[in-house]
Amino acid sequence: MTDLIAVDRVGKRYQTRSGPVEALREVSFGVGAGEFCTLIGPSGCGKSTLLGMIGGLVAPDTGRVLVDGRAVAGPDPRRVATVFQDPGLFPWRTTLENVEFGLELQGVARARRRAVATDLLGPLGLREFGAKYPRELSGGMRQRVAIGRALAIDTPIVLMDEPFGALDEQTRLLMGEWLLDIWRRTSKTVLFVTHSLHEALALSTRVVVMTARPGCVKSVLELRMPYPRAMESSAMVGLRAQLWSEIKDESLRAMGEP
Amino acid sequence: MDRVAVADRGRVVALQAVTLLALLGLWEGGARAGWVDPLFVPAPSAVVGAFGRIGRDALAGLGDTLAKTAVAYVLSVVLGVAGGLALGSVRLLREVLNPFVLALYGMPKILVLPWIVLLLGFGTTPAIVYGTIHGVFPILVLVAGGVRDVDRTLVSVARAFGARPWQLYWKVVLPAIVPTVLAGMRLGIVFCLLGVLIVEMFAGIRGMGHVLNALANGFQAPELFAATALVSAASIGIVLGLDALNDRLARWRS
Amino acid sequence: MSVRVPAVRLAILITALVAWEVGARASNPLLYVPPSAVVPALGRLLALESYPDLPASLLLTLREIALAYALAIAAGVGVGAALGLNRLLGRAFGPIVAALYAVPAVVWYPSLMLFFGLDAASKIAFGFLLGFFPITLAVLAGIRQVNPHMLTVARAFGARPAAVFAKVMIPAMLFTLVGGLRTGLALTVIGVVVGEILGAKAGMGTLINHAYGLFRTADYVALVCVTLVLIVGSDAVASVVERRARRWTE
Numbered sequence: 001m002t003d004l005i006a007v008d009r010v011g012k013r014y015q016t017r018s019g020p021v022e023a024l025r026e027v028s029f030g031v032g033a034g035e036f037c038t039l040i041g042p043s044g045c046g047k048s049t050l051l052g053m054i055g056g057l058v059a060p061d062t063g064r065v066l067v068d069g070r071a072v073a074g075p076d077p078r079r080v081a082t083v084f085q086d087p088g089l090f091p092w093r094t095t096l097e098n099v100e101f102g103l104e105l106q107g108v109a110r111a112r113r114r115a116v117a118t119d120l121l122g123p124l125g126l127r128e129f130g131a132k133y134p135r136e137l138s139g140g141m142r143q144r145v146a147i148g149r150a151l152a153i154d155t156p157i158v159l160m161d162e163p164f165g166a167l168d169e170q171t172r173l174l175m176g177e178w179l180l181d182i183w184r185r186t187s188k189t190v191l192f193v194t195h196s197l198h199e200a201l202a203l204s205t206r207v208v209v210m211t212a213r214p215g216c217v218k219s220v221l222e223l224r225m226p227y228p229r230a231m232e233s234s235a236m237v238g239l240r241a242q243l244w245s246e247i248k249d250e251s252l253r254a255m256g257e258p
Numbered sequence: 259m260d261r262v263a264v265a266d267r268g269r270v271v272a273l274q275a276v277t278l279l280a281l282l283g284l285w286e287g288g289a290r291a292g293w294v295d296p297l298f299v300p301a302p303s304a305v306v307g308a309f310g311r312i313g314r315d316a317l318a319g320l321g322d323t324l325a326k327t328a329v330a331y332v333l334s335v336v337l338g339v340a341g342g343l344a345l346g347s348v349r350l351l352r353e354v355l356n357p358f359v360l361a362l363y364g365m366p367k368i369l370v371l372p373w374i375v376l377l378l379g380f381g382t383t384p385a386i387v388y389g390t391i392h393g394v395f396p397i398l399v400l401v402a403g404g405v406r407d408v409d410r411t412l413v414s415v416a417r418a419f420g421a422r423p424w425q426l427y428w429k430v431v432l433p434a435i436v437p438t439v440l441a442g443m444r445l446g447i448v449f450c451l452l453g454v455l456i457v458e459m460f461a462g463i464r465g466m467g468h469v470l471n472a473l474a475n476g477f478q479a480p481e482l483f484a485a486t487a488l489v490s491a492a493s494i495g496i497v498l499g500l501d502a503l504n505d506r507l508a509r510w511r512s
Numbered sequence: 513m514s515v516r517v518p519a520v521r522l523a524i525l526i527t528a529l530v531a532w533e534v535g536a537r538a539s540n541p542l543l544y545v546p547p548s549a550v551v552p553a554l555g556r557l558l559a560l561e562s563y564p565d566l567p568a569s570l571l572l573t574l575r576e577i578a579l580a581y582a583l584a585i586a587a588g589v590g591v592g593a594a595l596g597l598n599r600l601l602g603r604a605f606g607p608i609v610a611a612l613y614a615v616p617a618v619v620w621y622p623s624l625m626l627f628f629g630l631d632a633a634s635k636i637a638f639g640f641l642l643g644f645f646p647i648t649l650a651v652l653a654g655i656r657q658v659n660p661h662m663l664t665v666a667r668a669f670g671a672r673p674a675a676v677f678a679k680v681m682i683p684a685m686l687f688t689l690v691g692g693l694r695t696g697l698a699l700t701v702i703g704v705v706v707g708e709i710l711g712a713k714a715g716m717g718t719l720i721n722h723a724y725g726l727f728r729t730a731d732y733v734a735l736v737c738v739t740l741v742l743i744v745g746s747d748a749v750a751s752v753v754e755r756r757a758r759r760w761t762e
Binding site: 364 | 520521524543577600601603604605608611612614615616617618619620621622623625626627635655701705706709710720721724728729731732739740742743747
Binding site: 023055056057075076081082084086088090092101102104105106149153 | 661662664665666667668669670671679680683684686732
């Protein structure tokens, strides 16, 4: 079965004030349809850049990125939706209007987009907040609106760049469970970037571990345990140790860098 | 400065230079080819030549204008800062007078200009008075705001150390409002100059405003352009100079 | 305490009016125009006795303002957007616009009078020049303060440049823009009035000049009052619009 997302020997260089920097080198991995794939690695390993490439916001210098068999040439709102760490809600739009944004760009009729957005409020847990503005919402709520905005355009693929990174731990845990529930209901393909070992193990079907800069794939873990994951089981504890040992080296390398 | 920034700056200057040359070239070419009436739009070469002809009179006029502006400016700053200090410090005064001050500040001074000329005649006095009126209000409002916004904690700390009212002023309030006063002074100079020029155009016997008016009435386009360029350059120079002074004074601050 | 303040203000106002009345009567009523002379002058003015062509003049002034302002908005938004959206253009020409703003605008007026004559055109041109700068600078500043992440989000959802501008940039900079539009209106109005007073054939300014020239000081004050209503009224409308824009974008 061919992967829905295929990253093939992708490389990326940046020009900075102190000279050229190689962010990614020969990165190759795939994500099958319906998977929940996590990208994990130390800071600066290029995870966000990779996500940007799949989302069509950044172009690779070498290699190619394929989505559904086609090379990515720009943002493709029919196939890929993105959620960022900063929810990036438009402060002048209400929750409903923010959720509708993608649909509005695609020219969907007002009544229809309002209906889609309103239907999403329930699963988002924001039923009473449809007419509120972002400034009236908490951080967790704002991120749920951003996720709703991504879900509204009903793409097969959803990219998430550390969506819970700015939230406190308790909110993170709850949001993770909630996200899992949504994913299982909608059977989308999710590519999820995180720092958190817990999230990687609790949520994903596949974990791709990246090295420190220049980033490339260090290892891939397949996780086929049922949901909800028993995080205290011996298997899980062993997996956690294994994952941590992989990442720890890379994190130390990343920290030791000038 | 790193390579990226230097290259960028080079492109900026290059664009400015190219645009300037292109505009001048087009202007000169257009004037020579007769696309525009030389009576209304003189060629740049004619304007440059005109500098020599009007030189002495224009500079005299400019000097006169700047002298009046200087006097008006000093008055504006003294009155504006004093008034601003008073309004900013005494809460009762501020609350009572605020709408009046704002009304006077927002009122277009041009409307009282004919009356001032009626009162004070033509010449230097109305120019100085009107220039002062123009400049005093922005300074006053700015300084009053600055005094009011002085950090309460600083005042409390000073009081806790036993500072008496005049010490409070000298050691806390005045240093704290220096940036605001400087900003007001920078604003005020443009307003004073504007006021003086307007009076000179309306009812002046000397000064740049009158020179410009006379040249316009005499349809002396090249000379008018030259004089306009001269006073514009002077004005930009003064503002840039004040900015540089401001920066130097501020160096110890941030 | 708060009850006393309006009372004190009223007292000050009344005292000032009384002092003005007494002082003017005592020294030179023609020159100093006591309030008691202003009221009947206003009456004569509004009854169109002293200046029958008041409505025509007012209308002309309003038309000059409207045209000058429309031009200022068009040019200001256009140039501001060009400078704001293109980094090179902005860095090359932004400082030049700011420098020109530092020149007292009245310096350009004689050149405008030479080119356009004493007709409405020179007033429109002058009003345009005055309104153009604050609008341009506000558009420029507004664009620069837009959070770039919003633009990234819009692009990620497939928005084309035009949609990014219309759906994200404009709402994000609306508050700054409206502030600039309000300042631009105030300056355009003043520019037109100044232009008319400094030399014109028709309009409110010429009436003011006429009264001043003939020493009809009471009529002059009445005309100033009417012009003041025009100026303050236009700014009041602008401030309402600005407040509404603020509520919408906060």
